[in-house]
Each structure stands twice: as structure tokens, then as C-alpha cells.
Amino acid sequence: MSDVVLAGELPFPQRPDYLAAGSTLRSWLTTTDHKRIAILYAVTITVFFFMGGAAITAVRLELFVPNGWFLTSDTYNRLFSFHGIIMVWFFLVPSIPNTFGNFLMPLMIGAPDVAFPRLNLFSWYLTLVGGAFAVYTLIAGGVDTGWTFYTPFSTMFSNTHVLTAAAAVFVVGFASIATGVNFIATTHMLRAPGMTWFRLPLFVWSIYATSIVMVLSTPVLAISLMLVIAERWLGLPIFDPTRGGDPILFQHLFWFYSHPAVYIMVLPAMGVVSEIIPCFARRRLFGYDFMVYAIIAIAGIGFFVWGHHMFVSGQSPYASLIFSFLSFVIAVPSAIKVFNWTASLYRGQISFNSPMLYALGFVGLFTTGGLSGLFLASIPVDVHVTDTYFVVAHFHYIMVGGSVSAFFGALHFWWPKITGKMYPESWAQFAAITMYFGFNMTFLPQFFAGYLGMPRRYHTYPAEFQLYNVMSSAGAAVLAAAYLLPLMYLTWSLLHGKRAPSNPWSATGLEWTTSSPPPPNNFDMQPLVDRGPYQYHAERESAGTDAPEVQNARSLR
Amino acid sequence: MNTIFTLPEASTQAARVDGIFAVLVVVSALTLALVFGLLVTFAIRYRRGSEAKRGRLPEIVNREFEVSWTAATLFLFAFLFWWAASADVGALTAPSNALEVHVLAKQWMWKTQHSNGAREINELHVPIGRPVRLVMTSQDVIHSFFVPAFRIKQDVLPGRNTETWFKATKLGVFPLFCAEYCGTDHSAMRGRVTVMSEDDYTRWLSRQPEGDDLAHLGAKLFVSQGCSGCHAGSSSVHAPKLDGLYGRTVQLSDGRQVKADDAYIRDSILQPKRDVVAGFEPIMPSFAGLLDDGDVQSLTAYIRSLGQEQDHE
Numbered sequence: 001m002s003d004v005v006l007a008g009e010l011p012f013p014q015r016p017d018y019l020a021a022g023s024t025l026r027s028w029l030t031t032t033d034h035k036r037i038a039i040l041y042a043v044t045i046t047v048f049f050f051m052g053g054a055a056i057t058a059v060r061l062e063l064f065v066p067n068g069w070f071l072t073s074d075t076y077n078r079l080f081s082f083h084g085i086i087m088v089w090f091f092l093v094p095s096i097p098n099t100f101g102n103f104l105m106p107l108m109i110g111a112p113d114v115a116f117p118r119l120n121l122f123s124w125y126l127t128l129v130g131g132a133f134a135v136y137t138l139i140a141g142g143v144d145t146g147w148t149f150y151t152p153f154s155t156m157f158s159n160t161h162v163l164t165a166a167a168a169v170f171v172v173g174f175a176s177i178a179t180g181v182n183f184i185a186t187t188h189m190l191r192a193p194g195m196t197w198f199r200l201p202l203f204v205w206s207i208y209a210t211s212i213v214m215v216l217s218t219p220v221l222a223i224s225l226m227l228v229i230a231e232r233w234l235g236l237p238i239f240d241p242t243r244g245g246d247p248i249l250f251q252h253l254f255w256f257y258s259h260p261a262v263y264i265m266v267l268p269a270m271g272v273v274s275e276i277i278p279c280f281a282r283r284r285l286f287g288y289d290f291m292v293y294a295i296i297a298i299a300g301i302g303f304f305v306w307g308h309h310m311f312v313s314g315q316s317p318y319a320s321l322i323f324s325f326l327s328f329v330i331a332v333p334s335a336i337k338v339f340n341w342t343a344s345l346y347r348g349q350i351s352f353n354s355p356m357l358y359a360l361g362f363v364g365l366f367t368t369g370g371l372s373g374l375f376l377a378s379i380p381v382d383v384h385v386t387d388t389y390f391v392v393a394h395f396h397y398i399m400v401g402g403s404v405s406a407f408f409g410a411l412h413f414w415w416p417k418i419t420g421k422m423y424p425e426s427w428a429q430f431a432a433i434t435m436y437f438g439f440n441m442t443f444l445p446q447f448f449a450g451y452l453g454m455p456r457r458y459h460t461y462p463a464e465f466q467l468y469n470v471m472s473s474a475g476a477a478v479l480a481a482a483y484l485l486p487l488m489y490l491t492w493s494l495l496h497g498k499r500a501p502s503n504p505w506s507a508t509g510l511e512w513t514t515s516s517p518p519p520p521n522n523f524d525m526q527p528l529v530d531r532g533p534y535q536y537h538a539e540r541e542s543a544g545t546d547a548p549e550v551q552n553a554r555s556l557r
Numbered sequence: 558m559n560t561i562f563t564l565p566e567a568s569t570q571a572a573r574v575d576g577i578f579a580v581l582v583v584v585s586a587l588t589l590a591l592v593f594g595l596l597v598t599f600a601i602r603y604r605r606g607s608e609a610k611r612g613r614l615p616e617i618v619n620r621e622f623e624v625s626w627t628a629a630t631l632f633l634f635a636f637l638f639w640w641a642a643s644a645d646v647g648a649l650t651a652p653s654n655a656l657e658v659h660v661l662a663k664q665w666m667w668k669t670q671h672s673n674g675a676r677e678i679n680e681l682h683v684p685i686g687r688p689v690r691l692v693m694t695s696q697d698v699i700h701s702f703f704v705p706a707f708r709i710k711q712d713v714l715p716g717r718n719t720e721t722w723f724k725a726t727k728l729g730v731f732p733l734f735c736a737e738y739c740g741t742d743h744s745a746m747r748g749r750v751t752v753m754s755e756d757d758y759t760r761w762l763s764r765q766p767e768g769d770d771l772a773h774l775g776a777k778l779f780v781s782q783g784c785s786g787c788h789a790g791s792s793s794v795h796a797p798k799l800d801g802l803y804g805r806t807v808q809l810s811d812g813r814q815v816k817a818d819d820a821y822i823r824d825s826i827l828q829p830k831r832d833v834v835a836g837f838e839p840i841m842p843s844f845a846g847l848l849d850d851g852d853v854q855s856l857t858a859y860i861r862s863l864g865q866e867q868d869h870e
């Protein structure tokens with residue numbers, strides 16, 4: 001299918017790759033190789049993704065009819081809470097950074113590993129411990145607070161398993177912090193000779209910025225959950241208004257983490273897309289340095305917009321005005337990125353392999369989600385649509401349309417590098433297109449239901465919203481099927497796929513200069529870098545100066 | 558009632574919100590058309606192997622594009638902010654002639670009370686064309702008062718009063734929802750707002766059972782709870798007199814000034830040590846635990862009935 005030229009195998013000596021370097025369970029569980037840890041994460045979050053998906057499938061089935069037909073209200077509330085908690089903290093936050101970030105960051109900067117390999121492994125174990133708390137919570141009967149744990153409901157009124165759910169999130173937060181610290185140190189210390197800051201691939205930039213956000217914001221999450229635990233368990237008066245506490249304090253702390261957390265989810269996705277588009281358009285990325293500044297701006301301003309989640313909470317109207325203004329400001333760098341990705345296609349040699357389909361899908365869905373953000377940043381409109389399905393649609397466009405699409409894009413782009421196998425391209429293209437349509441079918445109707453006033457987290461709803469809910473549920477079925485497809489053909493490719501060459505897409509990043517899959521210590525020789533990223537040649541092709549990409553790759557060695 | 562495609566504009570806010578909404582829809586549609594249009598055009602024209610002309614863009618063109626679209630989005634967004642925000646600032650406070658209705662939220666129902674004492678559950682009757690100010694508090698968790706047809710929503714908090722207001726412009730019955738997740742029956746915490754003509758409303762109100770109005774209830778509490786022992790005109794205890802207090806600016810002993818609104822009165826009753834009036838000793842006991850939210854609302858209504866700042870001017 002692929003019409004990208006398949007570059008020939010580079011003449012590497014025979015030696016074990018990182019996958020073959022040991023096959024016992026013990027060799028996996030005690031590994032400090034960043035690539036193997038990435039695989040451990042990938043397996044873990046895939047399990048969580050399908051757990052969260054199963055929960056929401058039940059929710060969407062229930063919403064087929066206005067008054068419910070097979071779930072009680074309590075079960076319904078526990079299911080959407082579980083879906084939210086799992087998807088945010090056990091899938092979205094670790095998804096791209098802990099899998100692809102872990103696998104690729106050292107390769108992309110020409111390093112043998114991350115700065116603290118054992119800390120890296122430890123953070124995976126923390127994820128498991130957090131996951132164990134989450135699964136225990138589910139088995140013990142669930143939690144019904146929603147993923148937001150708002151007080152005083154969570155501290156004084158819920159009689160579900162709030163403590164273990166909070167513990168789950170608390171523990172997994174430390175995995176984020178550890179990973180963030182590790183990536184920051186790696187970027188600063190382990191870049192190959194010649195890899196200056198402005199020669200870093202944008203994926204590395206975005207993982208680096210994400211790590212800073214993780215390290216600065218996650219402790220605030222830990223503190224807010226500690227306070228919930230302290231009030232619920234020890235009875236300390238923190239949020240209880242009858243004892244002088246402040247129920248809104250929790251929201252400020254929570255969103256001080258959770259708004260930046262949205263950027264923990266989308267910045268890596270933006271990084272992925274910035275790698276894929278130039279490769280399949282055979283163009284240099286348009287405006288590389290503006291893209292870098294945009295990443296930095298998003299990560300920075302992201303800390304100052306949390307109050308836009310609280311326009312109707314009773315916070316000071318002047319505070320709301322400032323948060324509204326900053327929310328419009330942060331949309332500017334996001335818009336710059338969209339324009340630059342689009343402009344990168346101009347005068348390209350575009351081929352539509354599956355990673356490219358996911359990347360283009362990302363641009364479309366992220367733009368839609370981002371524009372709906374303008375509605376939420378405008379105070380009078382937000383007052384009407386907040387806490388309705390409009391918001392559910394908005395955040396799914398950003399987090400699922402954006403982040404999850406990019407995750408699949410990354411999976412297909414780097415799959416040959418990671419596993420050494422090719423997958424059936426036509427299946428992958430089919431899955432990408434189905435996912436795109438299923439996604440829009442599921443979430444587009446929710447904008448309408450939300451504007452018409454359907455509140456979120458509603459188990460039963462007035463009959464006039466039924467049409468939209470049925471459309472959405474039908475779309476969810478398509479989407480669920482589309483999510484299952486890659487599971488099947490990628491597994492197939494592991495067993496029967498063609499061997500992947502070291503650089504199947506003729507891409508320019510350093511990670512493509514080593515074999516597929518890479519050896520345990522990444523490179524046979526220390527790479528030297530003498531140019532910026534994305535030196536693709538379409539722009540020169542018709543100008544007559546031909547620069548074959550494979551030679552580029554060799555000259556780096 | 559709602560149809561499945563349109564939402565009635567039944568308040569003055571509704572028209573304002575829909576105006577901004579419509580402009581945002583247009584801006585979004587144009588942007589989407591631009592982005593999708595370019596994506597598709599480039600994807601077709603520059604697909605691999607097409608005959609289109611390639612070649613490098615001069616660096617200077619890159620700069621110009623970057624700077625101009627950054628500036629354009631910045632101006633556009635700044636304009637949208639300014640426009641939406643000024644509509645909001647204009648609608649912040651209720652007109653002073655507004656009808657006052659008290660709302661008490663609890664898992665899982667809405668209790669409303671009119672100033673003459675008439676009470677309703679999951680219902681609210683209001684006259685058309687008169688501003689209605691809602692003073693709301695919750696007995697347990699956070700709820701949110703949401704009337705889609707009016708485009709209003711406001712969280713209702715335990716331990717605090719929050720306010721919102723509307724002026725209904727259409728007769729009819731409109732759904733009321735709880736929009737902040739509040740536990741098991743969150744989705745069943747619904748009600749109806751009935752907008753009536755001024756005459757019908759007066760008739761409706763007079764047919765309601767003779768509830769003591771809030772101020773009367775408050776007056777009784779004022780005596781039975783012992784407030785009058787210190788605050789009544791005849792008392793020998795050195796405590797501030799409350800006539801004409803409501804709405805006035807109060808000088809506190811630590812130098813701050815606060816406006817005597819519902820929140821201030823509530824705090825003064827439940828946490829009297831927090832805002833001590835200049836010239837007085839902090840000797841008032843706290844009534845937290847002795848008075849419930851309904852009692853505090855009644856007392857506030859009583860104090861309000863003792864005269865407001867506007868009445869003195």
C-alpha cells in the first residue's frame with residue numbers, strides 16, 4: 001500500500017535487539033532499559049483503556065432510553081466515575097509520555113537511556129500500585145464522586161469508596177512526577193553532540209514541556225487529595241462549611257492541577273503530529289521556531305486559566321473576567337500550531353499512510369474542540385453550557401479526538417521501530433477512517449444536546465433529548481469497534497508481519513538511524529548531529545538539487 | 558416547551574447569550590471552513606506524484622505569515638473577550654426593584670420561598686417582565702440552579718449564599734435542572750419554572766396557603782433565639798442596632814469596610830468573631846448549629862425589612 005520509498009536495510013552487524021535481550025518474565029520486571037519500560041507501560045495502559053471503555057459502553061447503552069433500563073442510578077454514577085478516573089489518570093496522562101516518550105526521547109536525542117533508569121522502572125511500579133487501588137475500588141463496589149472528587153460531596157456525603165479511589169490517583173500522580181523529573185534531566189544532560197536546543201525534534205520539545213507541567217502541577221493534585229483524605233478519614237474541618245471550611249477551596253486546588261493536566265494530555269499529542277506531518281508531506285515543518293515558542297507559551301499560560309472551570313461556582317466576577325481573558329490568550333498559540341501544520345502541507349509530496357491519516361484527523365478534531373473552547377471562555381455562554389453535554393463533547397474532542405488520535409498515530413508511525421514488524425496498511429487506513437467517523441458521530445450530537453440544556457452526569461433525561469443520545473450511542477458502537485481493530489491487526493503483525501527495515505518511512509529523526517528494533521544500548525556509535533530536524537527534500541526535488549534521505553541518515557553515524 | 562431543535566429564549570439574558578453564541582458559531586464555522594478547506598486542497602493538490610509545482614518558500618514569506626496570523630488571531634480573540642465580557646458585566650447585578658425569591662437546595666429537591674412566605678417544592682412561579690432575584694443556599698452538597706430557557710446557571714453552595722437573577726420574557730413552563738453532580742438522584746433533581754402574567758401571578762400568590770412570610774418568621778426567631786436581648790433598641794448591652802443596616806457599608810474594628818449584604822449577615826450570625834463592627838466588643842456568641850439555613854434566610858429577611866440604605870436616602 002505504502003507508496004513511500006522503502007529504504008533498504010542498513011548494513012548492521014547481527015546482534016540481539018532490545019526485545020531479544022532476555023525473554024524471562026524476570027528480565028522484563030527488573031529491566032532498566034527505557035524501551036522495555038515503555039512496553040510495560042503500553043501493555044498496562046492498554047488494559048486500562050479497555051476497562052474505561054467497557055464502563056462507558058454500559059453508560060452509553062443505558063442512555064439509549066430517557067428513563068434507564070438496566071442500571072440503577074448508583075451503578076450509573078459509579079460507572080461514569082470509574083470511566084473518568086481511569087481514562088484521565090491511568091490512560092491519558094501516562095499515554096504518550098510514558099510509552100512513546102519513554103521509548104523515543106532517548107533515541108531522538110541520541111542518548112543510550114534516560115537519566116535515571118531505575119527511577120523510570122520505579123515509576124512503572126507506582127502506576128501498578130495506583131492501578132491496584134483503582135481496581136480494588138471497583139471490586140469493592142466503586143466510587144460515585146466523578147473524576148473531580150468535588151467536596152463536600154466526596155468528603156461528607158458519598159458512601160462509596162472515596163478513600164481508595166483518592167489513593168489510586170494520589171499514587172499514580174507520583175509516577176507522573178518521577179517521569180517528569182527523569183525526562184527533564186534527560187533532555188538537559190544526555191543530548192548527543194551537536195543536538196542543540198533548536199535542533200530538537202518537536203516531539204522532544206513537547207515531552208520536555210509536558211514534564212515541566214507534570215512536575216509543577218501534580219504535587220497540587222496530591223495535596224488536594226490529601227486534604228480530601230484528611231477530612232473524610234480523620235475528620236479535619238477543611239471543606240465542611242458548618243465547621244468553617246470552604247467547599248470551593250477544593251475546586252481551586254483541583255483545577256490548578258487539572259487544567260494544566262489538559263496540556264499534559266495534548267502537548268505530547270501535538271509533538272507526535274509535528275513528527276508525522278513533515279514525514280508524510282516530505283516537507284520541513286513550517287515555522288519550527290514558532291512551534292517551539294507556542295509549546296512553551298501553552299505550558300506556561302496553562303497554569304493561569306484554572307478559574308475558567310468555575311465561572312458559575314460563585315467565585316468573584318472579577319476573577320472570572322481575568323480567567324476568561326487568559327483563556328482566550330492561550331488559544332492563540334494553539335491556533336498558531338494548527339495553521340503551521342496546515343501550512344506544512346503546502347508544496348509537499350503528500351502520501352496518506354495510516355499515521356498521516358491519524359495526524360490529519362487530529363488536526364481536524366483538535367480544531368473543532370479548540371473552537372468549542374472559545375464558547376466556554378466567553379463567560380455568558382459558558383454560564384449556559386457549562387456542566388452540560390456541550391462540555392462533555394468539548395473535552396472529548398480535545399482529549400479523545402486529539403490525544404487518543406495522536407496516540408494511534410504514534411502507534412502506527414513507530415510500530416515498525418518498536419516491534420521490528422510491519423502491519424497491514426490497508427487495515428490500518430480503514431481503522432483510522434472508521435475511528436474518525438465514529439468519533440464525530442458520537443460526540444457531535446452532544447454539542448447540540450448540551451446547548452439545548454442536557455446536563456452532564458444525568459442517568460435519566462427528558463425525552464426531548466433522546467434523539468441526540470441515540471445518535472451518540474450508535475456512534476459509540478462504531479467507535480468502539482474501530483478501537484478494537486488495531487488490537488487485532490497489530491497482534492497479527494507481531495506474529496506474521498513482514499520484517500521492518502530500519503527506516504520504513506524514510507524519516508529523518510535520529511531514532512530511524514538505528515536498527516528496528518533497536519539494540520539494548522540504542523546506537524552502535526555515538527551519533528553526531530549537524531543539522532536541524534525535518535530535512536525532507538520535497539522542496540528541493542523540483543528545484544533540481546537532490547538530496548537522498550538515506551544518505552542523510554548515514555552521515556549522522 | 559423545548560422542541561428537539563430549538564431552545565426558547567425566555568429571558569432577557571437568553572437573547573444576549575444567543576447573540577454571542579451566534580457570533581461564535583459564525584467565527585467557528587469560518588475558521589473550520591478555512592482549515593478544512595486548506596487541508597483538503599493541499600492534500601489533493603500536493604498528493605505524492607501530482608504535477609503541482611514544488612520548491613522552497615523564501616524565509617521572509619514564512620515570517621510574514623507567522624506574524625500576521627498570530628496578530629490576527631490575537632486581535633480576534635481579544636475582541637471576542639471584550640464583547641462577551643462586557644455583556645456579562647452588564648448583567649452582573651439584579652435591578653433594585655427585583656422580586657426576591659429564596660431557594661434552598663437539598664439532595665434531591667428544590668425548595669423555593671416567595672417573600673410573602675408562600676413555599677413551593679420543585680416549582681417556581683414568577684411573573685413575566687419583572688426581574689427576579691434568587692438568593693440561594695444548599696443544605697448539603699453543591700447543587701447548581703439551571704434553567705436552560707433563561708440561559709442562567711449558578712452553583713448553590715452549602716454555608717454560603719449565591720445569587721442570580723433573570724427577567725422572564727415569555728409565558729410558559731420551563732424545565733429547571735440541577736447541573737452540579739450531587740449524588741444518587743442528581744438527574745432526578747428537576748423542577749419547573751412557570752412564567753405567568755402579572756395578574757395571574759397575583760392571583761396565584763393570593764391562593765397560596767397563608768405561610769408566614771419570611772420576615773415574620775425572622776422576627777419571631779429574633780426574639781426566641783435571644784437576638785433581641787442585645788440588639789433591640791431597649792437593650793442595655795452594647796451591641797449594634799440593626800435598623801437600616803441592610804445594604805449599608807459597615808466599618809469593622811480591623812479597619813476593613815464591608816457591605817452589609819446577605820453574606821455579611823449570615824457570617825455575622827454564624828461566625829460573629831470574623832467581622833467585628835468598629836466600636837464593639839466581640840461578645841456575640843455563634844449561632845452555628847443552632848440555626849439552620851432556612852432560619853438564617855428568615856432572619857436575613859427580617860433584618861432587611863428593618864429598612865435598607867436606599868430607603869434612608
Ligand code: HEM
Binds near residue numbers: 084088479
Ligand atoms: C467510545 C468512546 C467514549 C464514549 C462513548 C464516551 C462517553 C462518555 C460519557 C457518556 C461520559 C459521561 C458524561 C456525563 O455523564 O457527564 C464520559 C465522561 C468522560 N469521558 Fe468519555 N467516552 C469515550 C471515550 C473516552 C476516552 C477514550 C476518554 C479518555 C481517554 C474519555 C474521558 C472521559 C472523561 C474524563 C469523562 C468525565 C467523567 C466524569 O464526568 O466524571 N472518554 N464519556
Ligand SMILES: [Cu+2]
Binds near residue numbers: 701737738
Ligand atoms: Cu443537585
